Amino acid sequence: MLNSKHNDLISAFVDYKIAREIWNALKLKFGETSATRLHAWTLKFDSHKIHPNGNIKQHLRQMSFIIHELKAFGNNLSDEQ
Numbered sequence: 001m002l003n004s005k006h007n008d009l010i011s012a013f014v015d016y017k018i019a020r021e022i023w024n025a026l027k028l029k030f031g032e033t034s035a036t037r038l039h040a041w042t043l044k045f046d047s048h049k050i051h052p053n054g055n056i057k058q059h060l061r062q063m064s065f066i067i068h069e070l071k072a073f074g075n076n077l078s079d080e081q
Helices: 007-013 019-030 035-047 056-072
Strands: none
16 A cells, blocks of 8 residues: 555555554545545435346445445435435
8 A cells, every 4th residue: 555655655654554554544644535525426326327237236236335435424314315
């Protein structure tokens, strides 16, 4: 994970042993989400439709993933949604 960072960031995060620790430290330093990403996931949820050749299992898996991402951003869906 550190190989993809600039040299000045490597030294700040080199003491972390596993990628999860690095990820958590990066989120604390730079913030977890942006309004743009949250809006993009909301649009994806609102416009998602089952593919004509897709099956219901795949559709529900994709919807579940989108809902999980929205919850990770702190956006809990209403009953109407």
